[in-house]
Amino acid sequence: MKYFFLFFFFSAFFFSCDSDDDINIDIQFRHFIDEDILVLNTLAYTNQSGETYSVQRLMYVLSDLRCHCENGQIVNIDNYKFVNLDDLNSLDINNITLPSICTSISFTFGFSNSQNVSNLYINEPNNFHNLMFWPDVIGGGYHYIKLEGKYYNSNQEEQFYNTHTGSLNGVDYSWDYTIDITETDYNLLYIDMDINNFYNNPVYNFEEFGSGIMQNENAQQFIFNNLSDVFSIEIN
Amino acid sequence: MNSYRVIVIVFFLFSCNPNDPQVNYNPTPYEIITPYAFPDMIIPLDNPMTYEGVFLGKKLFYDNILSSDNSISCSSCHIQNSSFSDPNQYSLGVNSQIGIRHSSALINLGYNDFFHWDGSTSSLEEQISRPLFTHFEMNNVDWCEIINRLSYDQEYVDLFYEAFGVNEIDSNQVKKAIAQFERTLISSDSRYDKWLRGEVLFTDEELDGLNIFFTERGDCFHCHGGINFMDNTFHNNGLDEVFSDLGLYEVTSDPLDQGLFKTPTLRNIEYTAPYMHDGRFSSIDEVIDHYNSGGVYSSTIDPLMKYVNSNPFGIPGLTGLVLTEQEKNNLKAFLLTLSDEVFIQNNYFQP
Numbered sequence: 390m391k392y393f394f395l396f397f398f399f400s401a402f403f404f405s406c407d408s409d410d411d412i413n414i415d416i417q418f419r420h421f422i423d424e425d426i427l428v429l430n431t432l433a434y435t436n437q438s439g440e441t442y443s444v445q446r447l448m449y450v451l452s453d454l455r456c457h458c459e460n461g462q463i464v465n466i467d468n469y470k471f472v473n474l475d476d477l478n479s480l481d482i483n484n485i486t487l488p489s490i491c492t493s494i495s496f497t498f499g500f501s502n503s504q505n506v507s508n509l510y511i512n513e514p515n516n517f518h519n520l521m522f523w524p525d526v527i528g529g530g531y532h533y534i535k536l537e538g539k540y541y542n543s544n545q546e547e548q549f550y551n552t553h554t555g556s557l558n559g560v561d562y563s564w565d566y567t568i569d570i571t572e573t574d575y576n577l578l579y580i581d582m583d584i585n586n587f588y589n590n591p592v593y594n595f596e597e598f599g600s601g602i603m604q605n606e607n608a609q610q611f612i613f614n615n616l617s618d619v620f621s622i623e624i625n
Numbered sequence: 626m627n628s629y630r631v632i633v634i635v636f637f638l639f640s641c642n643p644n645d646p647q648v649n650y651n652p653t654p655y656e657i658i659t660p661y662a663f664p665d666m667i668i669p670l671d672n673p674m675t676y677e678g679v680f681l682g683k684k685l686f687y688d689n690i691l692s693s694d695n696s697i698s699c700s701s702c703h704i705q706n707s708s709f710s711d712p713n714q715y716s717l718g719v720n721s722q723i724g725i726r727h728s729s730a731l732i733n734l735g736y737n738d739f740f741h742w743d744g745s746t747s748s749l750e751e752q753i754s755r756p757l758f759t760h761f762e763m764n765n766v767d768w769c770e771i772i773n774r775l776s777y778d779q780e781y782v783d784l785f786y787e788a789f790g791v792n793e794i795d796s797n798q799v800k801k802a803i804a805q806f807e808r809t810l811i812s813s814d815s816r817y818d819k820w821l822r823g824e825v826l827f828t829d830e831e832l833d834g835l836n837i838f839f840t841e842r843g844d845c846f847h848c849h850g851g852i853n854f855m856d857n858t859f860h861n862n863g864l865d866e867v868f869s870d871l872g873l874y875e876v877t878s879d880p881l882d883q884g885l886f887k888t889p890t891l892r893n894i895e896y897t898a899p900y901m902h903d904g905r906f907s908s909i910d911e912v913i914d915h916y917n918s919g920g921v922y923s924s925t926i927d928p929l930m931k932y933v934n935s936n937p938f939g940i941p942g943l944t945g946l947v948l949t950e951q952e953k954n955n956l957k958a959f960l961l962t963l964s965d966e967v968f969i970q971n972n973y974f975q976p
Contacts, residue, residue: 430881445928475858511664516738516858518664519851524839537928549931551841599939600931601841 412490412576414456416482418472419581419623420447427584429474432539432547436588440595442540442550444584448473448520449534451580452500452563454482456491459573464488469500469510471517479515490573494580498616499533499563505556506530523555527604530556533563536584540595550595552587553603554612562609564616570624577625586619587612650790652677655805657735660813661822662852666735672750672801674808677788682806684784685799687976690774692719692763699756699803700976702728706969708893709810714904722761725870727904730897732890732968735808738857742886742902745876749804750797768796775799810974812892816962827962833952834959842937843916843946843956845891847929854891854963860927861885863920864901872902884925895964909960913953919945 420427422434422444432443452469464487473479499505507529511518521532536552554562570578587593593611602608652675657666668674685691686699702716702724703709709731715724726742734740740752756762757771765771775781775794785791789798819825827835837843839850848856859873861884873882886902900906906915919932926933936943948956968974 508662511662511852516856519853519856520858522850524846524850526836526839539928546934548935549928549933551928551931599937600935601844601937603841 410488412487414485414487414491414576414578416466416485416578416580418470418480419579420474421581421583422585423583430538432541434585436585436595437590437592438588438594440540440542442595443538444536445539446474446535446537447584448475448532449536449582450499450517450521450531451496452504454496455494456485456487457493457495457567458487458489459492460489462488464491469504470496471513471515471521473515473520476515491570491578493567493569494578494622495565495567496580496620497563497565498620499555500531501563501565502530502556502559502561505561505563523603528556528558528560536587542596548595549600551601551603552612553601554609555603557604557606557609560606560609562613564613564619566620568620568622570622572624575624579623579625581621581623582619583621584619587615590615590618650786652788652790655679655809657808657811660811661818663813664736664852666808668735668808669748669750672804674805675788677784678802678805679809681784681788682802682804683974683976684781685803686806690778690781691757691765691771691799693765693770694719695774696720697763702756702762703731705971705974706896708732708812708896708965708969710897712898714899716762718759718762719764722764724761726902727899729889730893731807731810732812732892733853734810736853736857737855739859739887743872743876744859744887749807750800753800753803768799771799772796810968812965812968814967815892815965817959818965820962828958830955830958831962834955834957834962837948837952837956838959842952843948844929844931845916845956848888848927849891855888857888859885859887860929861923861925862916863922863926863930863933864905864915866921866923868923870903881925884923885927891960892963893965893968894960896969909957910953913948913956917946917948917953 427444430443430445432441434442436442448471450469450471454466454470456464456466458464466482466485470482471479507522507525510531523530523532533554534552538550539547540550542548556562591611591614593615598605598608655674655676655678657668657674659665689695689698691698696719702711704711711728714727716728717723729742734749738747740746740749741755745755746752757765772794781794785794785798788802791798816825820827838845848860848862850856859882865884868884871883873885874880894909898907900912906912920926920930922933932945934944936945936947938947940947
C-alpha cells in the first residue's frame, strides 16, 4: 500500500505539471493612419475623400478576444478590452499563457447585441461605463468607438467630427474578426488599427455626414461597411 | 478556592489601567446601500465605514476648529441647502479672503475618481488637505496645529478612540473620518430617480428634455452621462478664448490640458447656482444659452463642443445647437427633475 501511494504521488508530480510547454505572449494595440503611426492632435492626415483631419480622442472596445491555439484549444483572453489612448495602461495585455502557439486570433469590434446591455458594465474599472455608455433613448448599451478630432471642410474652415458608433435602435453594427497568424515563433503580437480604413470603401466624408452621427443610420451603416480591414495583426 | 483568588487578582491587574479611555473600541460597521442603477461604491480597504467614523467626520465637517482662527468650517462653503455648494460665486475663507473657484457641490462623492475642479487629488481622503492648507480657505500651516487643537478637546480624543481605537489623534484619522462622512452624502431620490424606478411619470416637456439631453440634439450626456451626470474626467467646454484659470494644466503641466476642468455633476443643479468653475453663470438658462451658442473656440476646446464653428443643420454663418425656445425650456424641465429635496433637507446630514 505504501508503494502504491508513493507511486501515485510521484506520478502526479511528474505528469500533471506541464507548464514547461506553455507559451507566454503579450498583445499590444497600435494605431495608424495608412502607414503612419498615429500622432494625436496632428491636423495633417488625409482620408480618401481628400479631407485633412486630426485625431484628438480615440477609445474603443473589442470583445470576446480569443486565441485559437495550434493544439485546438481556444483561450479566452478577455471578455472585453477597453482601449483608450488617454490611458497608456490600456494599450497592452501582458503575460497571456497559451498551451501552444496561437494560429489565429478572434474578436468583435464593439459588442454583439447579446452583450450590449445597458448598465451591464457599470462596475467595471477604468471609468468604462461613464465614458462609453450609449443612451437608452437611442438603443442603449455601449459605444463601440469614440473617434474625435478636427477636419477642414471644403471652405478650409476648421470643424469637428465625432465618429461614434454603437447599436443604434437595436441594429447590431459590431464586426467579428478572425485573423490568421502564419508565424510560429513570437512572444509579442500587435493588433493594429488603421483609422483611415473607417473612412474608405465606401468613401466616408466628414462634411457630408456632419459632426455627430450617433442617430444617423446611414452613417452608422457606412462605417460598418468599412470595418472589414480596419484591424490587422503584426508579429514581432 | 485558591484558583478563584488568582483569577480575581489577574482580572484586576490587567483590566484597570487608569490611562485607558473609559469607552471600548468596538466600532459598528456602516453599510452603504447601493441605490437603484448606481454602481457599487468603492470603499478604501484602509478606511472601512463605521457609524463612529461617520459621526466623527460629520462633527469635524461642521466644526470651526479645523480653520486656523476657528472662524469657518467645511460647512461654511458647503451648505446643505445648496446641495453642499455655496450660493456665492466665490466663498469667503479665513480673514474674509476670497476664493478663486466656485465651491463644488458635495454629492455622491464616493463615485468620483478625481476631486477639485482641476482634479488635483484622486482620493476623497487626500482632497481634504487642500482646503485645510490653502491660505484663502482654512489657512492652516501644518497638521501639527490642527492636531493640537483637536487633542486639547477631550470630546474629540474620545470620539477618535471610538472611531479608530487610537489614543493619539493624527492627520490620517482626520482625513478618514471626514471622507467617511462625505461618502454618506448620497443623492438618489430625485424625480429622475423615481422615474427610473417606475414610481412617477414624466411630463411631455420633461420627456422631450430627456431626449434632448441624451441624444446629440443637446449632446449633454457625453460629459454629463452616467447615473451621476458626470463622466469623471475633464473638458474644455468653450467658456473662454484666453484662460485666466488654467485648470487641469496646473496639475499636469500639459499644454493640451489648459482650460480643462472636471465635469461637475448635474444632480441638484437647481440648488447649486452659480455655475461653472468660476461661477460665471447665475441661472440654468444662462448655462443652456452657453451650450446652445456653441461656446467660444480655443486651441484646447473639446471636440464634443462640435458646433462651436457650425450647427447641426448646415446653415451658413450659424453656430451652436440651434435649440428652439421650447426645446430649451424642455431641457430645463428635465434638468429640474434632478433635484433631490430629500437630500438637501436630510436631518442625518446636519450637525
